[in-house]
Amino acid sequence: MMFFFRDLAKRIAEIEMELTRARSQGYLRNKLRSNVSSSGHRFLSVIGIYTGFGNRLNRIRIRNSWLPKGDALKKLEEKGIIVGFVIGRSANRGDSLDRNIDDENRQTKDFLILESHEEAQEELPKKAKFFFSSAVETWDADFYVKIADNIDVNLDKLVALLESHRGKSSSYMGCMKSGDVISEEGQQWYEPEWWKFGDDKFYFRHVADPLIILSKNLAEYININSASLQTYAHEDISVGSWMIGLDATYIDEKRLCCSNSGQDRICSIV
Structure with missing residues (x-):
């Protein structure tokens, strides 16, 4: 009986993984580009600009900059770069929030819509799973990049x-x-799973x-x-936790560090 339950649990885990991979193939509603570049080589990078329903002004600013x-x-795609705004769907599917994004996308054609992700601030750590999973399923690229829509x-x-690191595998960079x-x-950046980080927290x-x-x-x-x-309370912590058990190459790139400037963070890549 013990072996039966152990085998059953293993099979359930395998099925869950298979379902996750199957769902990921449908995450991006708009496959704006094909899987290979016009040159026949794979893309250099897929760059996802995280955005939200109320961030239209941020998107306009980025498009104008x-x-x-x-x-x-x-033409940027032809050079091997896929870039677009990444957003999920409203909890109330098909409501005015979804319709507004669809209308905006019909005009700009620069969204990567995660159909199976519910867009909400508290769901950002899960959004990383959806984005990286769907991007790697949709496009063959050397790098997958997440950028927030409040930075330049x-x-x-x-x-x-990215070109300078091309050909290097297992790169975890930023x-x-x-x-x-x-x-x-109640404090800013509160981590409900704080106890998992040891006595020193x-x-x-x-x-x-x-x-x-x-x-x-x-x-x-x-x-x-x-x-x-x-997943933890914060997206960057969640992604970092996934890297710990891997033979990842940590690349501390100071040119990607951001400083606060008013309400926006400005990344200076020098």
Whole structure:
């Protein structure tokens, strides 16, 4: 009987993993580009700009600054760069929030819509699973990049940075940090799972938000194991926890560190 339950539990875990991979293939409603570049080589990078329903002004600012539009966006794809705003769906599917995004996307054609993800602030750590899983299922690229929509970057220099690391596997790149775990409920950055970080309550080394870069094999790991990966209160901590047990190469890239400037964070890539 013991062996029966052990085998049953194993099979259930396998089925959950299979379902996760199957769902991931339908996460992106709009496959804006094909799986191979016009040159026949795989893409350099898929860059997802995280956005929310109430962040339209941020999207307009980015389109008017560093994100190419129209034909320029298509030319960027031809150079091996996929870039778009990443957003999930409303808890009330098909409501005005969803319709507004669909209307905006019909005009701009620059969204990567995660159909199976419920867009909410508290769901951001899970959004990482959906984004990296769906991106690696949809596009064959060397790197998968998450960027927040409240920062500005120099896209040319970011691409040059990625080019300089091309061919390196297991790259986990960004502005590395660690710090205190906030265990007092009600405080900013509170971590409900604080007790898991030991008596010293100190976070492990990880790439800090708002810009996270993973090489293909690390994104594939998230895709394959997403059903069993633990999420914490913060997305960057969650991604960092997934990297700990892997033979990942930590690349502390100070050019990707951000400084506060009013309400926006400005990334200076030099």
